[in-house]
Amino acid sequence: MRDTAIIGVGLHPFGKYPEKGLRDLSRVAIWEAIKDAGISAKNIQVVYVGNALGGLITGQEAVRGQVILEDCGLGGRPVVNTENACGTGLAAVRGAWLEVASGMYDVALAVGVEKMFIPHNTAKSIRALATCSEIELSRSGFQYVTYYAMRLRAYMEQYGATLTDLANVVVKNSYNGSINPYAHRRTAFTAEEVLNSRMVADPLTLYMCPAMADGAGAAIICSMDMAKKLTSRLPVKIDCCTFRAAKFSPHGEYDDPHTFTLCAQEAYEKAGIGPEDLDVAEVADAAIPMELILYERLLFCGKGEGPKLIRDGTTRIDGSLPVNTSGGFGIRGHPLGATGLAEIAEVVWQLRGEAGPRQVANPKVAMVHDSGGVVGYDTAACYVSIFSK
């Protein structure tokens, strides 16, 4: 595999856009990425499009990527449509990366886009998110938020995390979102406001849960050699794209080590670094306080030490390992296909020193973690990538 880099990123701001379709959102993100890279669209040879729920939400399923690309004036390129639920964005990025790293193509575009918000019909969006529709919708009534609530309740019992710890993750991320022009939620909450918001699934209050957001993102991936020829932009090196799924076990979730940990360990090894070398990270906090557990699973700290990182400010923008400077899933918004691209855009901006008020002091190494679906109480698709400059 040869060295690869990201040379351009672009986003459509995340939020509720009932009047816009998949094509409208994607067009903005794709052309922002092309402009950002400073290349001609003609240089793009292959495209991966990640969209998880278009069939159920918009009625467009087959060749949805081609329909988007044609509309953007970028038709005629081979397009691969891919999805892996909440990990869809990184599924598209990994596919594009593999085409370039293997030498099949020199320049690839990865696009992630999702319509999530349906006016007056949130139930339809929730139904679309079911992991196994036959089981969840007809038999168990399971929803993601109940899964996270149970997991956090167990964590509180086991390690003494408090409701205030849970709320303070939202305080941190909502502050980050309030200074991110692409974020869906742009209000900095206090811990009191978070705890006093309506209870959804104990211990999760409304402000701890993600809202339905639409959005799109794009990234241009090319070989390191081609990056130097095509653009004067700083190439952000892709050190690895690791990808794992949980092994099913009757004990599931509580198995040790967790799939996220195995995936992160593989990523650290491939990048030749340890967690102490990370300067900034974007992680998959589908319910915001789950970030505490992710700190442990991704080896940012030891078992039960998640709350400590929130209490001492380690993961704030001015801390030693800022996490979710974009606001994360719950605040920036989590339109499935677009999320992974927004995570990548954030770390690219951070590594280039272009993150404005969210800028972390001189970061050199970044992690992006994403995961999708639940199978056997663990993750159906976990992605961890390391980037460096």
Added chain:
Amino acid sequence: MRDTAIIGVGLHPFGKYPEKGLRDLSRVAIWEAIKDAGISAKNIQVVYVGNALGGLITGQEAVRGQVILEDCGLGGRPVVNTENACGTGLAAVRGAWLEVASGMYDVALAVGVEKMFIPHNTAKSIRALATCSEIELSRSGFQYVTYYAMRLRAYMEQYGATLTDLANVVVKNSYNGSINPYAHRRTAFTAEEVLNSRMVADPLTLYMCPAMADGAGAAIICSMDMAKKLTSRLPVKIDCCTFRAAKFSPHGEYDDPHTFTLCAQEAYEKAGIGPEDLDVAEVADAAIPMELILYERLLFCGKGEGPKLIRDGTTRIDGSLPVNTSGGFGIRGHPLGATGLAEIAEVVWQLRGEAGPRQVANPKVAMVHDSGGVVGYDTAACYVSIFSK
């Protein structure tokens, strides 16, 4: 890229199975492929699942592949979900091939599965097939069968193909299907029966059009080195997996050379052969008489010579270049994701000498052609692969 091979294939017979879901169909195909390869399921490291319409037809969209694999007792492996309309099966195969050829993994499973038939609601299946749902369903009323009818009418005018030529493609393929236990349609039609069946879109009669079939297929792809270690089965070498999309042009379809031709030319070059070296081919005859035009586009003959190959029997099982010995899309059936896998299963059986009454005399080199979606009057995704023993 390193040498790769197919060591096992499996199918669920194609047909109407209103009582079976995606998981039921896939389970049969996957375990048939594992048994065929004579390997342990533990050897499979990564899985690509191709399904184009599950969201619209079954209500299951996100992580559909993981749901299938978990149900088959094969959970815990990284799964990539992919689709490219009618080319979905080869999209999964190409993805799995790239993982192995690039050295990321040694053994990959490609699965293609589709539910197409909805009792008493063919309109829902047809709507799911729209290329761009916004344009086709709300503005133009375009359907695939009208597109093929227009194309064939023009071909008849231009090159003197007759209605009997069109019908005789169905005669050939329906004979092949009648001796294929996996085919949906198992009746050998006469030219008269084809021409006397109900008119659908002039010149296409009912028996010239594909029927809605459900089905599943699977193939196990591994590095050539690993093939020799894992199994005593004859490895069928994958000489190339080419992949192209049409460049949009206002003239579209009539542009020269056609995308299929460019894709086939690339495949011949990569495999180091010419069309005269082919011994058997499976091609994408989504309306059965389109096979005449495919002969030209894939360079089996010159312009306007398609009817000659039917008239002189070249493409019959006992001819010099048998085409669609399985029955092809229209006869074997065309459940989108499963089709590419059925094409591959057929050529693998042919190359191994296991095709029973459909066996071609000592074939050494085979082609599989598949294509999906229509963008700008040409193809959204064209795949041509060459296999050899």
